[in-house]
Amino acid sequence: MKNPLILSISILSICGISFCAQAGQESFFGDHTDVTLGAAGEYAPRYLGSSESEFRLMPVIQLQRGAMFVDSTKGVGYDLPIVGGFYLEHSLGFSFGRSEQNNLWRDGSNNLRGMGDIKGALNTSFSLGYQFSPQLAADVMATLPLTASQGVAYQATVQGILWQKNADEIDFETDILFGDHRNNMLFYGVSAEQSADSNFKQYNAAGGLYGESLILSWNHQFSKSWKTVVAVDYTYLNDKAANSPIIDQRNNVTETLEVAYSF
DSSP: OOOTTSOTTIIIIIITTSOSOOTTOSSSSOSOEEEEEEEEEEEEESSTTOSOEEEEEEEEEEEEETTEEEETTTEEEEEEEOSTTEEEEEEEEEEOOBBSSOOSSSSBOGGGTTSOOBOOEEEEEEEEEEEEETTEEEEEEEEEESSSOOOOEEEEEEEEEEEEETTEEEEEEEEEEEEOHHHHHHHHOBOHHHHHHSSOOOBOOOSEEEEEEEEEEEEEESSSSEEEEEEEEEEEEOHHHHTSTTOOOSEEEEEEEEEEEEO
């Protein structure tokens, strides 16, 4: 589980390592809609850096028609091949922010009392990538808030297929995570006012690199329509985030099991 502006597993379980950019698309809107419905169970830290974890159940809803998609993780958008292996993805989504108390549907913990809630915000994400082969791709992404000043988050990603045989596939994704000063301060900093209202010392979280992550996933296709995805997401927080008094631990592990039906 990364910064709430960047949701994990989106590439691995949703696009199935086809990297979303399909050069064979006949038109922008296509002539057929692919639908995937399911559910995912996630056991993850209450917020990135928390020593407490919780189980969450989330819906899986994905519709793809031509370049357009609707996705319960990424939002609404389009992905387009450009030229020579390059592709572009643009989406509108929502960041749920963070609560200062335990919460079943978004990040939050009672340990953050006095820090105040981080309000949710509509956001837009832009990704530019390059597909080296059907098994390997890389991209960079920027996520900008539209309805609240949550700051800008950046992500550099390399993803690919480690092993594939018959109905099984093992994929990987590695991410380098950045944020501007506003983003890092909001999620990892402690202002003077927050320090006075809580037990945390004041902390200024500078902008820049704040973490890296590695996702490994196993995809199993039971039939043409039914599949499962088992994924483990390990995220390591760098000093800009880890030195914050609200961070209990640098190492964060999220485990996900997804069952989905496609038609």
